[in-house]
Amino acid sequence: MNDEDIVCYCLGVSVKDIKDAIASGCQNFAQVQEKTGAGTVCGACNDEVEALVAQLLNQK
Numbered sequence: 001m002n003d004e005d006i007v008c009y010c011l012g013v014s015v016k017d018i019k020d021a022i023a024s025g026c027q028n029f030a031q032v033q034e035k036t037g038a039g040t041v042c043g044a045c046n047d048e049v050e051a052l053v054a055q056l057l058n059q060k
């Protein structure tokens with residue numbers, strides 16, 4: 001997955017945006033969601049974003 005890849009199409013949130021949110025202190029999916037808005041419109045990306053957040057947090 002590339003940094004430029006979009007994970008939430010409703011808001012145009014990219015992988016990098018998710019990484020930045022985690023780098024700035026988000027510790028779980030809910031906090032990333034609050035920070036980026038990912039998954040807060042149609043919800044279709046929720047599973048993917050949640051999996052990505054879990055994966056990134058595990059890498060820390």
Ligand code: FES
Binds near residue numbers: 007039040044
């Ligand atoms: S694609 Fe993320 S809320 Fe719709």
